[in-house]
Amino acid sequence: MAVHTHLSKIDILDILENYDLGNFKDYQGIKDGIENTNYLINTEKKKIILTIFESRSDLSEIPKIFELLNHLNKNGIQCPKPILNKNKKLLNSFRYKKYSLFNFLEGTTKKTCDKNHCYNIGNILGKIHFINLKFNRRIKNNFGHTSWKNLFYNFFKDSTNKFEYLNKIIHEEISYLNSCWPQNLPKSTIHADFFPDNVFFINRKITGVIDFYFSCYDFMAYDLAIAINAWCFDKSKFSKSKFQNLIQGYEKIRPLTENEKKKI
Numbered sequence: 001m002a003v004h005t006h007l008s009k010i011d012i013l014d015i016l017e018n019y020d021l022g023n024f025k026d027y028q029g030i031k032d033g034i035e036n037t038n039y040l041i042n043t044e045k046k047k048i049i050l051t052i053f054e055s056r057s058d059l060s061e062i063p064k065i066f067e068l069l070n071h072l073n074k075n076g077i078q079c080p081k082p083i084l085n086k087n088k089k090l091l092n093s094f095r096y097k098k099y100s101l102f103n104f105l106e107g108t109t110k111k112t113c114d115k116n117h118c119y120n121i122g123n124i125l126g127k128i129h130f131i132n133l134k135f136n137r138r139i140k141n142n143f144g145h146t147s148w149k150n151l152f153y154n155f156f157k158d159s160t161n162k163f164e165y166l167n168k169i170i171h172e173e174i175s176y177l178n179s180c181w182p183q184n185l186p187k188s189t190i191h192a193d194f195f196p197d198n199v200f201f202i203n204r205k206i207t208g209v210i211d212f213y214f215s216c217y218d219f220m221a222y223d224l225a226i227a228i229n230a231w232c233f234d235k236s237k238f239s240k241s242k243f244q245n246l247i248q249g250y251e252k253i254r255p256l257t258e259n260e261k262k263k264i
Contacts, residue, residue: 003029047104105208107200115245122249132189141216190223
C-alpha cells in the first residue's frame with residue numbers, strides 16, 4: 001500500500017491551482033510501491049502523477065534526481081518528467097510535506113517475463129548507464145554495502161525471535177561481502193532498484209522506467225547484478241537463457257570489461 005498521505009478532492013484541487021494542467025476530472029490513489037504516496041490525476045488536458053515524498057525520502061537529493069530525470073528524458077529514456085508549477089518550481093509543499101507532479105507513462109508492469117523481455121531489460125539498462133556517463137551530478141548511495149551492517153543490526157534489534165536463525169547467516173554474508181567488495185569497477189549514475197515493478201511494458205516493448213529515488217553514483221556492474229537477481233529467475237530457479245539474453249541486450253550498448261564479468 002503506497003497511499004500514506006490521504007488527500008480529498010479539495011486537496012487535489014488546491015494543488016492543481018498552482019499548475020496550468022486543465023480542469024480536474026478525477027483522481028485515485030496508486031497502491032503499488034512502498035516508499036512514497038502516489039496519486040493518478042486526470043485533467044481535461046492529460047493524465048499526471050502526484051508524488052508526495054514521505055519520511056524516508058532524502059529531500060536534499062531530490063533536486064539532483066529531477067536533473068537526472070530531465071537528462072534521461074532529453075536522451076530518449078522514457079521516465080517520469082517533473083512538471084513546473086506556475087512559479088517555475090518542481091518541488092512544492094502541501095501540509096508540511098513535499099510533493100511534485102510528473103507526466104503519466106503508458107504501459108503495465110510484468111509479473112512474468114521471457115528471455116525477450118530480458119534482452120530489452122538489459123538493453124535499456126545499458127542505455128541508462130551509457131547516457132549517465134555524461135551526467136555530472138554525483139548522488140550518494142545511502143544504501144550501499146557499507147550501510148548494510150547497520151540496517152541488519154536495526155532490523156534484528158527490533159524483530160521477534162522468529163528470525164533469529166538468520167542472524168548468523170546474514171552477519172557472515174555481510175562480513176564476507178565487505179571484505180571482498182570491488183574497489184575499481186567502472187561507475188555511472190545507476191538506477192539501483194531495477195526490479196519488475198519499476199519497468200512498464202506494452203507487449204514486449206519497454207514504455208517507461210520509474211522510481212529513480214535510489215539512483216546514485218556507483219558501479220554499473222552492481223546495478224546489472226541487481227537486475228539479474230530481479231529478472232533472471234523462474235520462481236527460485238536461475239534461468240540461464242534469461243541471463244544470457246539480458247547480458248546480450250546490455251552489451252549491445254555497453255560491453256562489459258573482463259573485471260566486471262569476473263565480479264558479476
